[in-house]
Amino acid sequence: MQSTTQGSTAEQIVSAVGGPENIISLTHCATRLRFELRDAAGISQPAVESIDGVLGAVPQSGDRYQVVIGGGVQTVYNAIMNLPDMRGAKGALSDADVKAAARAKARGKVAWVDAFFEYLSDSFRPLLGVLLGGSLIIAIAAVLDALGIVPFQGVDRAAEAGATWIFWDAMWRAVLYFLPIMVAYNAAKKLDVDPWLGATIMAALFTPEFMSLTDTAKFPGTTCTTNPTLGTESCVATIFGLPMQLNGYGGQVFVPLMMVAILALVYRFLKKVFPENVQMVFVPFLSMLVMIPLTAFLIGPLGIWLGTGLGAGLAWLNTSAPMVFAIIIPLIYPFLVPLGLHWPLNALMLANIQTLGYDFIQGPMGAWNFACFGATAGVLFLSMRDKDTVMRQTATGALAAGLFGGISEPSLYGIHLRFKRIYPRMLVGCLAGGLTIGILGTLFTSGDVRGVTTGAFAFTSLLTIPVFNPIWIYVVSIAIAFFVAMVLVIISDYRTPEQKAEALAAREQAEADLALATAAPVAATSTATAAAAAPAATATLVATAVVGSPMAGRVVSLDDVEDKVFSSRALGEGVGVVPTAGRVTAPVTGTLVTVPKSGHAFGIKTDDGVEVLVHVGIDTVRLKGEHFDVAVTKGQRVEAGDLLADVNLDGIREAGYDTTTIVVVTNTKAMASVTPITGSDVAPGEPVIEVTR
Known part of the structure; x- marks a missing residue:
């Protein structure tokens, strides 16, 4: 059952955003589906948010659109990507391979600000899972320390806890230490640069060879000094006759972000210079030859200085105020x-x-x-x-x-x-x-x-x-x-009085519709029991071939009805009638199985098992019976054409409600066929639906 629901959710989301043909690309983060659409102008946000499993929707600049799912976003994403229509959809790429499409539309005077924060966001977002995993591993270690089991805060943890602690320590520090390489990969991918090239350039500063340059005994040209305030050691090596500041880059994020931004310029320049048939060799080679020294000599120290400076400023504020x-x-x-x-x-x-x-x-x-x-x-x-x-x-x-x-x-x-x-x-x-x-x-x-x-x-x-x-x-x-x-x-409360009243009315409407949809099976049981008790009466039963119009008016398709429950056929196939007179009559012969107090709807069960729902107006349950003069009661038998109610159509319209009356066969799936007859003006009782058992 769960997979069916997810599949339905996936199909509804794709349909709501304009179908596969409107989707350029689709990715996801920790909680949201992120769409790049060809045209987002026609999307109805309330319609998207009403889909089961959707927590919210967020339109963004250009034609980008986000659908909030929550923790199950990966499952819904997979369900969407596995839809047959999506497999053939142009531009529907996997989350691992999709690259941000070039923005075809300007996003205002501060587009560069928007692009800057997108760059930051997309460089970190794919890492949320491992960052969360690492934070939970260290949380477990903190609990063990609080209980006195392992010395989480110890000065010499290796001596106090031994190899077991060092191994546990490595599990979460792996995320933090190699974070610059991961950020470089994502940042390069965001800027349409070979992501492995970005990762490789950053990884050069993590090699044992680079780290060994701080060994003054091995390299006499290296000099180290100790900062008396921070207690940290700073070393400078002589490389190609030039001084290179040596830093530990584990956990640094400003360095890869700056490095990749410059790499993107170098990478694009080299791709323009070299023919396509030799780009695979020379573009990565020259990019590494330029960017690794540039990062080690300039970008790395500058990034360390930037991060340290900003942190020191905030630390000063935290200490001073x-x-x-x-x-x-x-x-x-x-x-x-x-x-x-x-x-x-x-x-x-x-x-x-x-x-x-x-x-x-x-x-x-x-x-x-x-x-x-x-x-x-x-x-x-x-x-x-x-x-x-x-x-x-x-x-x-x-x-x-x-x-x-x-x-x-x-x-x-x-x-x-x-x-x-x-x-x-x-x-x-x-x-x-x-x-x-x-x-x-x-x-x-x-x-x-x-x-x-x-x-x-x-x-x-x-x-x-x-x-x-x-x-x-x-x-x-x-x-x-x-x-x-x-x-x-x-x-x-979190709602305004108007929102609260609207939510209450919507709930009452849903409860009423559910009661109408579920009451018929109960009636079917009682009808069968009565038939068994009096078999002679079955000869007089009326077979249902057509459903008549309950009102005079214009017959329209359910697609044109402004109610998503009915237009989606969730309650069955049928028609809408835009009424010209307020007299409501029975569309079929049968037993009234549902007549709510509001008088806005009637459920009828025919002798041969056809279940028909007449719903007068849209959201008219909120009127609580005002403008409705009901002439029947639940359990009563009616003949086709009998009066069900007199309705004040003008009063309903003045109250702000649509008077379109919906007629549906609620057990459509049990029928061989249910065919609407639309596009004409009808009098009460004239056929609007053909039914085949």
Whole structure:
């Protein structure tokens, strides 16, 4: 059953974005499908968001479009790519091979800013999985340290814990240490450069040969000095008669980002110079010959200086004004993340860990994340109270992704950005959590390290709490952020009064439609029982060959009906009637199995098992019976043409509702054929559907 649902979701998403022919490329990140479309102008965002399994939709500049799925995005992505129509669709490339299509349309005066942050985002996004995995491995180590099992914080961990600890240490440090090579690969791929070329150039600075240049005994030309403030050693080697500053590049991200940006220029120039038949040899060769020395001599030291300088500036603010720093970080993140502008801060976190041995940004950032999750928890509480199944499912998935994965996008795109009342309440939670860190950090921490710090790049979730220090300040702060945001959302609701009323009416409509669709099988059982008890009566049963129009008016296709439930044929094949008179009559002979109090719909079961639904108007359940004068009751037998209700069409229109009346055969799949008769003006009782058993 699950695979069927996923397949249906995949088909609906592809259809909603214009079909395979409208898709240039499709990739995905941790939570979102990322479409590059030929034309995104005609997409209906509410229609996309109404698809089962979709948490939200985010139009972007140009013809880019994102569909938020949550943690199951990989499964939905695979289902889409496995659709027969997608396999033959031009431009529908795999996630591993797709390259960003050239933007054909200008994106305004700040297009370069948009492109810059896309470059940062796409260089990091594919690494989220291994970064999350590494953060959980170090979280386990932190728990073991807290329990006194392994010396996670020990000065000489090799001596204290032995080979076992060193092996465990290697598992998470592999991600951080070789991160520059991974970033170089992704960045090169983003700029349409051979990604292995970018990775190779960065890897040259990680070879044992390069690292051995710091050995002054082996290389007398190398000189090393110790920084008395930081306690770090800086070495300079003489290469080709020129001084080369030697650095440890493990964990550095500014260096590969800068290197690849320059590599892209060199790479494109060389491809223009050399004929295509010799490019495979000379373009990589000359790119390496130019870029490896350039990176070692200039770009590498410059990147180290940039990262260290930015980190030192923030460290100064954190030390000099810890209260201000602890408040600013959680308050700006809610605005940076939706725009993708948080990646520079993520890069600084990694630079801090490599340079200082710890990071001080992630602690206050945790206040924002847990305020975000707290707001989602408030929405979940209200959706459970109001029996809002769709929002409950959305909030449950978003909260699970947040609390256990530290991923905020499902909450942001699936809920918070759709209901504008949430953000002010969430910001109060951010402020409360940041203020708590600032106060407690000022009172209980001192020296150069203020507030909450961590030695790992950790996604701020429940599972990574042990990596933060002091852990008690962090726990108190994120708890306050979480519960303040949650309580504020619960008290004041996340919807406006109009949105709340609309949601309630939609639920009532769905419940009514479900009751109409499911009541007929029950009636079928009772009809069969009655037939068995009185076999002689079967001779008088009326066979159904056609379904008549319940009203006078113009017959239209369900495709033209402005109700996605009916137009999708989810309730069966049928027609719409645009009425010219308000008299509603029975379209067939049979038993009324459903007559809701609102009087807007009638379900009839014929003697030979045809189940017909007459739905007067669209969303008219919200009128709660106003303008409807019902003449029948549930269980009553009616003949074709009998009066069901008199309806005030003008009153319905003045109330803002569409009067199009839908007639469908709800058990269409049980029939041999159900054929609509559309495109004509009809009187009550004239055929609009042909039925073959």
